[in-house]
Structures are given as C-alpha cells and as structure tokens.
Amino acid sequence: FPKIFDILTQLWLSEKSEVVNSATHAMDVLLKDALATACSSPGTVEQNRSKLEKCFNTVQLGLGYQYSTVWQQVLHIVKVMFEIAGLNCSDMLLGLLKSLAELRDSYKFSYNNELEHAIGAAIRSMGPEIVLNVVSLKKDNGDLNIDRSWLLPVLKENIKISTLEYFVKGILPLALYCHRRSVQLAESNDGIGAHSSELLYLQLWNLLPCFCNHPTDIKNSFKTIAKILGTAISDKKELRLAVMASLRRLIASAKENENVDDLQELTRFDKNYLPILFNVYTTKPIGTDEEGQRLAALDTIKLYLTIAKPELNQQLFSHAIDRLNSSSDDPEDHFIKESILDLIRALVPYQSSENVDILYKQCVHNLPDIKNNKEQKKAYRILEEICASESQGCKEFVKN
Template sequence: MHNQYPRSVCPRFLKILHFDAYTTTTYLFRINPTSCAAALPKLFHIIFPDLQSHARAIHLPVARCLGKLVLQCISDDMIATAIAAVNAEKKIRTPLHEIIAITENGLGIRYQSAWNEVLVLLQALFKRLHRASSPLLHTTLELMGELRLAPEDTYKERLEAALGVAVANMGPEKFLQVLPLNLESPGTSKAVGRAFLLPLLKDYITNTEMGYFVRELIPLGDRLAQKSQEFAEQGREIEAKIYETLTQQIWSLAPGFCDLPLDLPQAFTKTIAERFSNVLYSQPDLRPVISQGLQALVEKNQALARSDAEDEDLQKAYGLTKAEATRNVQIMSSFAVNYLAVYFNVFSQALPMYRGYILDVIKCYLGITGAKDINTTFKKVLTLLSQSLTNSISAIIDPNTPPPMSHTMMDLAITMVPFLDLESTQHLYTLITSSLLLREDEPTLQKKTYKVLNRMAENEIGRAILLRNINDLQTRLLDAMGTTAPSSKKDRLQTLLNTVKLLPTTDLHLIPSILSEAVVCTKEVNEKARILSYDLLVTMGNKMREGGIVVNSKVDGMDEDMPDGRWNAVWFNCFDEIYVLFFLPYANT
C-alpha cells in the first residue's frame, strides 16, 4: 500500500486509514467484544507490515495506531482465554496469541529499521496485559533481553523504557525468572550477568509482592556483602568495591517493593521490621532508601485508603481495596513506636545535611502513632531538652559533626508540635519561652524557639495554648525585641504576625509597641523578612480596623496612668509614625 503513493503523501494517508481502523474497531469493541476479538488479529496482519517500509516517517503513526488498538480493544475475556490456553498446555492459537506473535516478529531483522517503534507498541502490550504479561509475554521478554545485550545505541533508550514497563506490569519476580540477574559466580557459561538491570529495576518496581524482596533479594544482598568482605580481607579492593556496589544496588530496590505491596500483612513481619532497623543503625549509606521505603509503606496506603475511586477500580488497578490499604496502615502503626525510637537515635547521630529526610519519616510515623505513645515519647524529648539547655554552652556549628543535643531536641520538638496534646504543648511553651527567647548568644536556639511558636500557631491545640498565654507571650516578645539575632528576624516576624492575629480586642497594646520594629524590617536585606514585615503591617492594620482597645499604659514609652484608647483614637498616630520612620526618609529621593 505504501508503495502506491509518494512518500510525502503516505504518512498522512496512513494516519487517515489508521484513524478509521482505530475508530471502527473501538466502536465494534463497545457493541460486540467477541467480534472485535476475532477482527483485531486481522487488522494487525493488515497494518503491521507497514513497519517494514523504508519510509520511516510512517513507522511511528503505525505503532501509535496499533498501540491504541491494544490498549482499547484487547478485552479481559481475550486475556483470560489466552491464559487458560497456556495453563491447559493446549496449542490453541487464541486471537491474543496471534497479536503477540505478530508483534514478536517485529523484533526480527526484517523490522530492524522500525525497532524503536515496535518497542513503543510492546510498551502498550505490557501495560494492557499487566500481570498477565507473565506468562503471555515471556518469549517477547527473552527477545528483548537478547537485544539489550547487543552493542547498539540507536534503540537502547527505547528498549530500556520497554523493559521498565515490563518490570512494572509483570512484576520483578516474573521478570527476573525470564532474565535473571546472575550476580553471583555463574555455574555455567550460559549464565549471562545482568547487573545492568539493577538501575532499571530501581526505577520501575512498584505495587508488587514484597515477599520476593524479603525471600530472595535480601539474602542475595547478604551473600554479595559477604563476598565484598572476603575480597577486602584478601586485599582485592576492586572486587570488594564491585560487590559492595552491587549490595547497595540490591537494597536500593527496597522503596519499589514498599510502594503499595500486595502482600504487606504476610511480608512485613517483625523479623523484617527489625532488619530494616538494623540497617538504619549500621549502614548510613542505606538510610535514605530504607527511609523512603518505610515512608511509602504508610503514605501510599493512606492515599489509597482516602481515594474517591470505587473498590472495584482500585482492585483492578492496584490489586488492593480501601479496606486492605487501611489494614496495611494499621499494621505499620504497630511498628511506629519502635521506629520512632530508632529514628530519634539515628537523627541525633546524623550530620545536618542528612537530617531533612529523617524528619520527614518521623513526621510520617508520628501521624500513625497513638496519642498516649506520642506524649510519652515527647516527655523524654522535653527532659533531654531541659537537661541540654541547663548544661549548654555557646557552640560553633560544624557541618561535619552532629549538632549539639539542645539543637537536636529542638528540631524534634518542632516536628512533634502538631501531634501533642494540651498538656505537652503547654510544657513546651513554658520551657522555650522562659529559657530561649532572650538567648542572643545562641542564635540557632533562638531561631528554633520562634519556629516552635510558629508551628503552634498552625494547629488548633497550639493556638489554644498561645491564647491561654497571650499576655505572657506579648511580654516575652517585647522583652526579646532588643536581643533578636539577625538570623532569627524572619521567624520572629512570623511569630509577631501570628500573635497579632490572636490578640483579644480588649488589649491591642502590642501593635503600637512593635510598629517601629515592623517598619524598620521593611529595609531588611533578607527578601523573605522584608515580605513578612509588610505582611505584618497589613495584619496590624486589619486587626485595628476590626476595632478594640489599646491599653496605653502597657505601651513602651507611655505613662502608667495613660488612659486606654480605642483604635480610632490612635489610628492616625500609628500612621504618623509609619510616615516619619519609613516614607519621610525617601520623600526627597
């Protein structure tokens, strides 16, 4: 067909023809899936040979057309029939087997110029067959594995993508049964080492059986680690490094196996939970991947449990229902207290640049820990914080050593604030405001104190504590005005803004007291501090516009017998001060 028309016309003609074939077949699929199943292989026989054309411009339209037919017109019944034929070991050529055979022929030498496009079609086939890719596409995968061993770069990128889609849909266990890694010393000359698959597996493993990782890959990693140690003892550093790298690559697969595993209740036992804890303690290089996996076990299941989709659709897409996802979260919550203890210890040992992701995991597991356990844990944190503040001396922060204990406990306190009850939040407020706001010699602790107050303002219980202590809070903020370290200004401005929002209308004396500070901070070098200072001024204005009383005797510089004033009496005085301090210096520029 493509030889009957000029090359410039052929691609456009094919698009029209293939669009017509696609729309006709998808319509037939909707009204009569059985007839469509019979017609689909015939359509493949007609269109697929176009991939042999020397006019490469038509290859991609052909592959896309066939890919759409695969995704839209291969029915569940077609897949079930093909699987049944395989399981019965009958040599029945079902319609789906015909389509697969035609597509496999595309990996032959006759179609070499279109291999990139054939691989696009294979991606669609793996996606549609999903877990049924095993065993239906075993031969196809073997052919792809042979291509991957060939030193040809023109199709390598597309082949890697197709292999990745195979991993994601077939599952790593079935995939590796067809293309084994063979990382240990091969027993025969036919055993091809495929270490190159490890980065691919890392990127594409998802929503599969965690039991395979526990049962096969962790022991494999242990054996590789043992080999690395043996080589190191023999002074064979190169071999030792190779096996060490392979061990790390095996463990790097953990997050994928933790991404909505189908068998979490069976696979994530106390033994594997303890193994993860031991790795966190003993192998700092593996902490990020283990942490990523542990976080995914909770967050991915929480997201599925909250999904608006129907269980039938979730079961089809992920092999899990909302109830099963909820159960998975409950299982992980049974390990939460122990993991928090592990992560608190690991956090105290970690260098500053490695602490961010650890706090993320801590926050995740605090979210599934019971209130009683959280507050019991927090009491320990508060005790250590109090002790470290008593014994602390001003320290120079060294990024190459863990921060002082006081800094570590403050970071943990900041993270725990949203999960605390009223009593614990009050204890934290009392400790930090009485000890740290005036610590100009400890700018890091001062900055973290303002962060705690800001975190309190973000949740209901925290705001209740701030309101309960609003008079004390205003006094302490005003006392700290002259001792604010430059690095704390941004966080202090945020605290002032949050406090202004909470002020009772019966006493607005804080506003005129901090007006000068807010105005001066509009000239800060730090952009975020400047923006916050303007936000603070606007918030102050809005608060005064709501009405209220200024207790003038509490305003710095006012006489103690100064009568109280309503907002409208002081409004213009406030803006006079803004004009004098801020606008007047620029009046003649």
C-alpha cells in the same frame, strides 16, 4: 487482526523508510485502538485469545535478524504491546520477554535504550515478579548475574505496584550476596571488584522504596522486614536514605489507601523506629552525607508521629524535655540542645495542654534571655507551632 499484523510486519522489510514508518504508525494505532479493547479484561482476553496470540507472535518475529535494520521501530511496538496487554495477557508475552533478554545479552546489540524502555513497560504493567522470573537477575546457583545489572536502573524507574514479600525473597538475598562478595574481594586486595560489588549492593537496596509504593501486603509482610530496616537505619549509614524513604512511602501509601490494617501494622513498630530516628537526628553529623541523613530522619519522624500511639508521643516528649534539662550551656551541648528543640517542635501537636504548658514555661517563657542565637530562633519556632497548631492540646493552652 492477525492478517493485518502479518502484512504490516512484511512491510517492515521494505527498503523505503516512509513505508516502514507508516507500517509502524498503523500498528501503533491498531494496538491502542483495537487490541487494547480486546485486552481490557480477563473475559475479553479469553474470548480473543487465539487472535491475540497470533498478533503477539507476529510482532515477536520482528526481533529476528532479518528485521535488524528496523529494530528501533519493532521495539517501540513491543513497548506499546506491553503497555496495553501486560496486565491481562502476561502469560502470552513471556516468550517475547525472553527474546528481549537474549537480544540485550547478545554481543554489540545497538538498541539498548529502546529495549530497556520496552522492558520498563513490561515491569510497569506486569509487575517485577513476572518479568524477573523470565529475565532473571540470578545465575543457576543463586548468585547475582552481573551481566544483567543493566536491569537494576530499569527496575528502579518502573516498579509501580509489587509486594514487600518479593523484595524480601527475591531482591534482599542478592543484596546480601553482593555485600559478602564485596568484603571477600576487599580482603583479597581486589579494590575494583570490591567497589563494583558494593555499588551493586547499594543499587539493590535502593530498589526498596519502589517496592514500598502501594505494596499489597503491608499487613502480612512488613513484620518480616521490620527488624532488618531498623538495623539498617541505626548501623548502616549507606542504607539510611533508602530505608527512611521506604518507611515514608509505606506510611503515605497506607494513608492514601485509607487502609486501617496497614496503618495499624506500621503503628505497631512506632516504639522501635522513632527512638532510632531520634538518635540519628541528635547525632552530630560528619560531612554533608550525614547532614542529609539527619534531615531525612526528621522528615521520617514527622510522618511517623502522625500515626504513632498517643502514649508513645507523650513519652518521647517527656524524654526530650528531660534531655533538655540535663544539657548544659557548654558549647559542646549546643548541637544536642538545638536538635532536641527541633524534635520537641515536631512533637508539640500531639501533646496535652498540660504538656504544652510545661514546654512554654521551660522553653518559651524566657525567650528574651536566651543567649544562643540558634537556640532562641528554635524557641520562637516552637512558640509559632503552639499558636498555629490545630491540635486540641495547643488550642486549649492558647485559649487559657
């Protein structure tokens, strides 16, 4: 293979575009059909290590300036190389990553999209930790390297499997740095600088949902970030959507993997998160952003209830009924009442038949007499939930 790769890279220097295209196509096919097999496991990689290194180094030469007219083609091959070799050959590709970063940082580089697609393939196959160790977001003093902010959307699009620990240690400190910097710049009347730092702070936090797609360390690392996430939902409106999406992805990942330990760890924090989420949902929104946050809170509540402890679900139900009883018919209380009815509807499937009976007598029995249209609709929805639910409590209630 190394000899064929040598010949094909030489053909990239041809002045005829059809020769260049054919060389690229041949290399693409070779990578996918032949090299992919050699890279398929750690064992096959060790058997073919010297040949693979020669092939990778030959392609890396294509990033030299004499090949600049065909960089678009070279970058396509680099992307394919990361896709097939990134998982098991990452140690042989670090020099290539470094060269890509230096090119991207260079003056007036013209193929940003192609280069970012190649780095994206590396992130997908190697994971963000390995890539960010080479193409660092940090300066030597630990501050964020603003010139590398182009990496943030690439990371967001391509992180597939990682760890919560890496977010806590590698990304969160940079987000906190950007937030501090934004405050400092605002105090010194640099509005544009403050706004830029605030955007970077949000971009870094918006990476969190990606790190929550099947992370490998929920059981060991969730506790290190759990309190920070709770505070973000209750106090930082600008972070709510990202954090709630992260919680939903963590629960969904643990369920998909049928990982009992991970589910138990997330369940352990139900009493912390559900009251905060209930509070977000029952707070009257100002503007469409906050309305969006409320709806996301309800989605998160519904998913969290599926793993919450039964006794907590009963407590939340009793508390909601009490709040409903203490609200008046005053127009000011309509919003709270309607919000609580939505929460009660979400809680219905987790209640005993006795609790469903209490609910029926209080909210559904007097349906025709409810004057407020919205409230009446929500009561009908609760009735619909009771009748349609497959839960033991609802079935027993309907049967009796």
